[in-house]
Amino acid sequence: MRKGKLFTLLVLFVMLVSLTVGIQAQDDVVTIEYWQYFFEARQGAMNQLIEQFEAENPDIDVVHNSEIPYADFITEVSASAAAGVGPDVVTLFYGWIPAWVEAGFLVPLPQEDFPQDWIESFFSPMVSESKFQGEYWAIPTAVRALALFYNKDLMEAAGLDPDSPPETLDELVEMAQATTQYDGDASLDNITTQGFAAALAGQSHHWFREVLIRQFGGVPYSEDGREVLWNSEAGCEAFSYLADFELEYATGSNALLDGATNAFVNGLSAFHIDGSFRIGTINNNNPDLNYGVTELPAGPNGDRSTFGSYWTHGITRNAAEDEAKMEAATRFLQFITTAEAGTLWVNEVGELPAQLEAASNPDLLADPILGPFAASLEYARATFFIDESAQRQVLIDAYELVREGVDPCEALDLFAPVEQELLDDFWASQD
Amino acid sequence: MILLEWLQYPFVWSYQQTVEKLSLPKQKIFWAYVFLFIPLIFFLYIRIYPTIQAFGMSFYDWNPLAVEQEFIGFDNYAEIFEDVQKPALTSPTRAAFENTVKYVVIGMPLQLVLSLSIALMLSEIRRFVDFYRVIFFLPFVTSTIAVAWVFRWLYQPQHGLFNVVLAAFSLPTQDFLDSRGQALFSILAVVIWQGLGFAVIIFLAGLKQIPRTYYEAAEVDGSSRWQSFWNITLPLLNPSIVYLVVLQTISFLRMFAPVLAMTSQGDGGPLNSTTTVVLRVFREAFGTRSKMGYSAALTVVLFAVILMVTIIQLRLTTRSVD
Structure with missing residues (x-):
């Protein structure tokens, strides 16, 4: 019996130590979760972006979940939301924005980091069509037509x-x-x-x-x-x-x-x-x-x-609950929506850069296959789906x-x- | 490992104090309950708890993505009631109830008659009995989705086997799954065929229970085969029939996977002509704009229907036989 008590104390001690170590580790690195549906080219492109981002931001660790089949994506996000876990940054179809905002799942993009006039002048016009309740709730890397x-x-x-x-x-x-x-x-x-x-x-x-x-x-x-x-x-x-x-x-x-x-x-x-x-x-x-x-x-x-459409990235209420996570999610979102990220995306995935600067690149416009898509971006319209x-x-x-x-x-x-x-x-x- | 040992202490202690003092047979009983307890917990937590939860959800405007759910009383039920009164063409809910009734009313009796006929034939033959049993039972153990997809190809309007055969005999080709008039029956045919094996086995078992002597006595009294069937076989098969009627009715009321797999995008089309209540439950709950509350209310309605139908069936079909 005495031996048993000793073990008990030992176990408690080990647990206590690992707990404090855990807290300390959390102080150094913020972990955020990013989700998208499974599509091999997207997975690869995002892995590259995450690698670059983590190299530049050693204080942030991005967990990439891209194994969810397209058909199950909404179901899995819903299940995770109901359980209070899930993504901090999530990729969603632009047509889902109103429904996800209605549910309170997305939070508005911080205006100091994503100024509205910047979005409206630097991104393809269809992006501004998903402004909802006076706010932008998501921003894309790439668009399609x-x-x-x-x-x-x-x-x-x-x-x-x-x-x-x-x-x-x-x-x-x-x-x-x-x-x-x-x-x-x-x-x-x-x-x-x-x-x-x-x-x-x-x-x-x-x-x-x-x-x-x-x-x-x-x-x-x-x-x-x-x-x-x-x-x-x-x-x-x-x-x-x-x-x-x-x-x-x-x-x-x-x-x-x-x-x-x-x-x-x-x-x-x-x-x-x-x-x-x-x-x-x-x-x-x-x-x-x-x-x-x-x-x-x-x-x-x-x-x-x-018709233009896009998969876009939003920040969820999970991230907004924690200041450090929100800050990390914002930095990550800024990183994956730059013109450079758009260029990487067009090469890896074949979708067009969402930022006009990268989309109007003469090389892209001259491409026999991608050129016509890029050329049509200026008159592309995205339906406001609910x-x-x-x-x-x-x-x-x-x-x-x-x-x-x-x-x-x-x-x-x-x-x-x-x-x-x-x-x-x-x-x-x-x- | 240390942690495990440590966790065991209170249990080990109480086990020594209580169970070990019991007699050996009682100890065995104790352990039987312990093992039965695990599936019980699973059953309660995975099946019963969500079922009860669905009742609660049906009173909310439930959105799984939201943190707080709005209580709306009977609004979801009122909406179902409204939707059911609209024409089926533009109301998937109405179409779902209509189709589900069709699946049950046509599918269940047809499957019963077919499986009984096959069972009677199988009980007559003496050669290759096992071979035929396997043939009829094989579809039942095949994955529904695999079966559904094979039939999707067989039903293909242009190059599907059925139309190729029709064309070979210079008969007009059919649209099958692509036509509002035929799609439901095309799916029903597959479901009936797939479920036959199970019903056949139940009937065969039932037929084996009937003593040969009854038939011999009837023959001596000069009864025809039809009279024997009507007065001996059918009444004595009653338990099997009741069992199958209840079971198959419930399974047709719950039609889902074959429709999901055999319609374009799993939408229960064309034009809602094949959709079912359970498919609607799934679609409403997991669409872009999730309506979990409405969907939960639909399941409650379906539950009530299944309960009522089962009670009525049991009342009507369980009569004792002299």
Whole structure:
């Protein structure tokens, strides 16, 4: 028994010592946690940035968690938040900002470190569109835009000049028809090679909202973002234009050939609208694809527009609870959003630098693949989403109804109230 | 190790004082309870506690990212009630309830009849019995997700096996999962097929319990095979039937994984035509703008439905047989 007591004392002593050592260690180095979803190129780029940052800031240790699959990302962040742990700095899709602010998960970027006029003059204009409640809640390293991918071999096979891709919406229709190949009569079922396929579950809902509607003379939402306006005459024309590829001209469908994206990556589709992030997919899955990229086709009045989006980084309330952590998180965020970080990012990930200085680099603009994306940044618009997945689903459903033969205008009228209700519900909780 | 020893002291002490003084059989019982206690704790903490918590959550505007949750009383239930009254085309919640009813009302009886027929045939044959049992049971032990993805390919509009076969016989190809009219049935067919093996095994076991002598006596009395089935087999299979009806009804009410895996982006489409209550629970809870409270209220409603249906079924189907 006496021996037992001795052990007890010894254990207590060891615990006490390790505890004080722990506290002392904490004094020297601040540890912050950074989370992003798993994407190999992003993981690698961020590892490089963290290494550089830690070398310059030996008093900060950044724990990098990038092993969460994209599909589970929101779930895991939610679970961690509920448990009171989780990231101090987190990468999120810009469209999630309002929802995460509403939950009190993000804290505003400190204005002395991230002055608003600095953000507005040095960053791509789409970044300022995510200002919410008069504050910036997140800031990106890189941004993306949509552009038109074209398969040079399929154009050539159809007797088209592979170096002059479609410039206008009408040309896109003509060339899509010219490049579609059928095994039998010209119907969707007989398609062997697609001209162009609208993919609402992919990027086409963005193309519709921010590009086509505007080119047909309308706007997707009211100025303050509270009212759905896409069920207008312009919306109608835009939606008809989108649906005609499948229903009128039978140039392709997202239901065929394993989806529009895979069809293009596998060389089975001549034209495809997608973001710069798809370059990496093509390089990995089909490096021999002979393709080019050009800006999205101009509208009837020659207007250009594109949808811009970005993954952005915010500071969470976890960091804000501790002054030292908040300071470390701020320094880390400043470091990963510099123009230099943007340049590293474009080389590693293929996304464009968020800072205009790095994005307007002549070398970048001259790049045959990245150039058109970079060029379109000046007119790129980012939709103010309050619930990105639910808002996308509304347009997926409306398009599905059009595929069943319902008039596009009717389909939009039927589904506009569904999205309006989402917006109303969100703003009701804000006011 | 030192720490472990140290932690054991109070336990060792009380063990010597109490349990070791018991008789040997009682000691055995004590240890049986100790071991049973571990799964019990697990069950209470992992299954019961969250279930009770869900009841509480359903009264809040619950956002997992937020620190404080707003109490809103029965608002979530009122919202469900409102959503259920809207047309299914634009209300996923309404569609989910409608579809779930379809899955149960069509799926459960169909699976029961099919599995009973197969079990009866299997109980008749004498050769290759095990081989056939394996064939019917194999899908049941295969991962649902794997099965779902294989069928997604089989159902493909252009190059899927089913349409290739249809085309080979010059029959019109079908849209299957891509059509609002067919998607639910396409998924249901897979689920029924996958669950057959389990029901067949239960029926086979039930059939084995029926003494041969009953059939021999009936034969002597000149009853036809149909009469034997109707008057002997079916009544005596009642326990198996009740068991399967309850179990399969619950499993169809809880349909989730096959729909998630077989619809585009797991959205329960096209146009909500395949979505289920549980899929909605998942989608509402883990969307961009999480509505955990609404989602919890949905689970409570589903729980109430399952409870009611089960009670009614047990009342109706458990009758004693002379």
